[in-house]
Amino acid sequence: MRRYIQITFFSLLFLALLIYVRVIKGIGGNYKPILTTKKTQNQNNSQVATTTNNNSGSSQSTTSNKYKDGTYTGQVENVYYGNVQVQVTVSSGAISKINVLQYPNDNPTSNYISTQAISMLKSEVIQTQSGNVNMISGASYVSSGFIQSLQSALSQAG
16 A cells, blocks of 8 residues: 555656646746758749750759739738738849748747747748648648748749
């Protein structure tokens, strides 16, 4: 009987510790997820680059832009923790600026994850000039909403 009480006590202690770590530290605490990227598939490539060789032996890269200049606002995408909406500015046929009008930020954890993921996604979109970007592991909902809203904005741009 005494052994049974010891096992039960330690089981409850372990369960309490597990709940403390997951709930108290994980939600609203100092939670810092490791953000990594995962490639997604997309049908729309926004920029096509071709390389041509000339007689001198050097190559020249030319780019054909598919976007019309202007500012385009994507649809509001409802993700699990809130809404995501993206606004894209195109100048000289290239994506020059991305504003995120809405994103999940109602609690410290959502705000932290969203701002980290959005920063990475914005950089990647501007670098690749495409909506075909990597999702952020650990921020799947925000990434998905960002990419979907981005695609709706880019479809308006051409």
